[in-house]
Amino acid sequence: MSTLRNFAILLAGTVFLWLLSGLVPRMVGPYPQQMLNLVGINIVLAVSLNLINGYTGQFSIGHLGFAAVGGYASATFVKYFAPVTWTGPLSLFVSLLIGGAVAGACGLLVGLPTLRLRGDYLAIATLGFGEIIRVVFLNIDEVPVGGRTIDLGGARGFTGIPHLSDFFWIWWWALLTCLVILNIVYSSPGRAFKSIREDELAAEVMGVNTTYYKVAAFVIGSFFAGVAGGLYAHEFVILHPTRFNFINSFDIVLMVVFGGMGSTTGAIFGAAFITILPEFLRDVSAFIGTRLGRPELDLRLVIYSLMLIVLMLVRPQGLMGSREITAWFHRKPKPPLEKEGMA
Amino acid sequence: MPILEASGVTRRFGGLTAVNDFNISIEPGEVIGLIGPNGAGKTTAFNMLSGVLPPSEGDIRFEGKSIIGLKTHKVTQRGIARTFQNIRLFADLTVLDNVKIASHFRCGYTMAEAVLRAPRFVRREAEIERNAIDLLGIFGLAHLKDEVARNLPYGEQRRMEIARALATSPRLLLLDEPAAGMNPQESLELVEFIRFVRDKFDLTVLLIEHHMDVVMSICQRILVLDYGVTISKGTPKEIQSDPRVIEAYLGKEVEDG
Numbered sequence: 001m002s003t004l005r006n007f008a009i010l011l012a013g014t015v016f017l018w019l020l021s022g023l024v025p026r027m028v029g030p031y032p033q034q035m036l037n038l039v040g041i042n043i044v045l046a047v048s049l050n051l052i053n054g055y056t057g058q059f060s061i062g063h064l065g066f067a068a069v070g071g072y073a074s075a076t077f078v079k080y081f082a083p084v085t086w087t088g089p090l091s092l093f094v095s096l097l098i099g100g101a102v103a104g105a106c107g108l109l110v111g112l113p114t115l116r117l118r119g120d121y122l123a124i125a126t127l128g129f130g131e132i133i134r135v136v137f138l139n140i141d142e143v144p145v146g147g148r149t150i151d152l153g154g155a156r157g158f159t160g161i162p163h164l165s166d167f168f169w170i171w172w173w174a175l176l177t178c179l180v181i182l183n184i185v186y187s188s189p190g191r192a193f194k195s196i197r198e199d200e201l202a203a204e205v206m207g208v209n210t211t212y213y214k215v216a217a218f219v220i221g222s223f224f225a226g227v228a229g230g231l232y233a234h235e236f237v238i239l240h241p242t243r244f245n246f247i248n249s250f251d252i253v254l255m256v257v258f259g260g261m262g263s264t265t266g267a268i269f270g271a272a273f274i275t276i277l278p279e280f281l282r283d284v285s286a287f288i289g290t291r292l293g294r295p296e297l298d299l300r301l302v303i304y305s306l307m308l309i310v311l312m313l314v315r316p317q318g319l320m321g322s323r324e325i326t327a328w329f330h331r332k333p334k335p336p337l338e339k340e341g342m343a
Numbered sequence: 344m345p346i347l348e349a350s351g352v353t354r355r356f357g358g359l360t361a362v363n364d365f366n367i368s369i370e371p372g373e374v375i376g377l378i379g380p381n382g383a384g385k386t387t388a389f390n391m392l393s394g395v396l397p398p399s400e401g402d403i404r405f406e407g408k409s410i411i412g413l414k415t416h417k418v419t420q421r422g423i424a425r426t427f428q429n430i431r432l433f434a435d436l437t438v439l440d441n442v443k444i445a446s447h448f449r450c451g452y453t454m455a456e457a458v459l460r461a462p463r464f465v466r467r468e469a470e471i472e473r474n475a476i477d478l479l480g481i482f483g484l485a486h487l488k489d490e491v492a493r494n495l496p497y498g499e500q501r502r503m504e505i506a507r508a509l510a511t512s513p514r515l516l517l518l519d520e521p522a523a524g525m526n527p528q529e530s531l532e533l534v535e536f537i538r539f540v541r542d543k544f545d546l547t548v549l550l551i552e553h554h555m556d557v558v559m560s561i562c563q564r565i566l567v568l569d570y571g572v573t574i575s576k577g578t579p580k581e582i583q584s585d586p587r588v589i590e591a592y593l594g595k596e597v598e599d600g
Binding site: 002003005006180183184187188189190191192194195198199201202203204205206207208209210216322 | 419424447
């Protein structure tokens with residue numbers, strides 16, 4: 001793949017999304033539209049978390065902490081600092097870059113000391129970071145900056161964010177995230193990420209600077225989490241700290257595990273599935289409730305959990321394993337391994 | 344000038360001295376054996392020479408420059424490669440990717456160039472691919488390049504690990520029990536293979552081995568460790584007749600009372 005082809009894909013995707021963004025409002029109502037947008041945001045989150053958890057083999061469960069930082073930074077920029085002459089898309093674009101950069105900086109700050117930790121310990125540290133961020137935003141109300149007051153809303157939530165995100169921009173960033181992550185993963189640095197997942201000591205002995213690549217994965221992942229936070233802020237026009245709590249953060253991990261760790265297409269499926277599933281289960285729950293003669297029962301979480309348990313029993317490697325969907329298209333017969341002494 | 348020179352290298356774990364006052368000087372092109380009973384400190388010595396473990400005392404100089412304080416990946420980039428006693432492949436990656444990873448530090452393009460699929464990325468990726476396949480070809484593994492490493496038979500995993508180590512373009516190769524788990528016939532082939540690799544890649548080899556036939560037939564000089572102390576040094580002939588070595592391996596004869 002060359003530079004030209006790379007940009008051609010982005011251009012074709014952009015044109016396609018532009019056409020689609022004209023069609024979608026004609027085809028579905030406002031609620032499904034918002035679901036679609038949420039799927040797009042969750043794709044950005046899941047695909048970027050997959051770089052950390054799936055490809056590099058670290059276990060971060062505080063991804064929404066970075067999304068919160070990005071969201072607040074992006075919303076603050078647009079509400080208080082963006083020049084009034086700027087158009088909506090320009091403000092949005094710049095604010096997303098700022099949100100991503102601030103979140104990426106947090107990723108660096110958190111990553112440097114915590115990436116010495118392995119497995120469970122790293123998970124606990126990232127969880128702690130996510131909770132700290134949530135509590136900080138819950139308690140910061142007004143911040144004086146250079147003579148003016150920035151109202152972050154505290155427990156009331158950050159309100160008055162202009163509605164700048166739309167179907168086109170959310171899905172354009174989802175596309176960009178997937179392209180960037182895939183291009184990284186299928187390259188020499190990408191192989192370095194995977195070697196850390198496979199065997200950190202062996203990777204180091206093979207000349208891979210493991211500390212550098214672990215921190216890099218964390219920073220890149222956090223950057224896109226920040227972008228997703230900004231898209232979220234400008235779609236739902238309110239940011240509330242509870243939206244970024246541990247339970248919701250874990251949903252993103254779920255999307256990655258469900259889709260298959262180390263598969264970008266898997267993360268996309270996971271994001272779509274886990275976002276839409278609760279909506280679908282609303283009907284299923286109502287159906288079962290009526291049959292049982294107890295329509296007031298909300299069985300959504302029961303069915304949801306059961307489905308996840310069944311999936312983990314039947315397919316512990318997730319929907320896609322570590323394969324991409326393209327593997328289905330050019331499948332080739334496996335050359336038989338030569339077994340010794342099997343004459 | 345010796346390619347590798349260790350002087351007074353000592354490693355302590357708490358109260359235990361795993362390696363005590365280890366000295367070695369290897370000339371380019373030599374094949375040196377490191378032997379000793381289990382727990383003698385051979386792997387600890389290897390870990391220090393490959394930069395995995397910092398010595399408590401002493402100096403290790405590679406091609407005249409000290410490697411003390413260097414991170415492991417820097418030591419590899421200087422030109423020391425190693426294999427592991429218990430094979431440590433990137434088990435879920437393909438054979439080709441395993442080899443490519445070992446040349447990552449010379450990949451010659453940045454992550455940004457990878458994201459943009461810049462011309463340099465395209466050119467270098469093609470070269471990396473070609474070099475990796477060439478290397479696998481030398482090892483007779485080219486037909487297995489798309490196979491996942493964990494699916495390889497044991498002997499091929501051993502060979503593959505050496506191939507991967509060589510992909511870092513080392514000048515010194517450290518082999519930790521390359522013949523472990525091999526039968527006499529396979530060990531014999533391994534000896535030929537190590538000779539071939541040394542000549543082909545212009546290497547200096549230091550190896551830990553328990554198979555005495557392997558050590559005796561390939562090594563020009565041998566060091567014997569016991570309880571962290573170097574108890575003997577010399578040619579295979581000298582080692583075989585050294586009473587201290589026999590004692591370390593077989594124990595002392597009980598004097599009749």
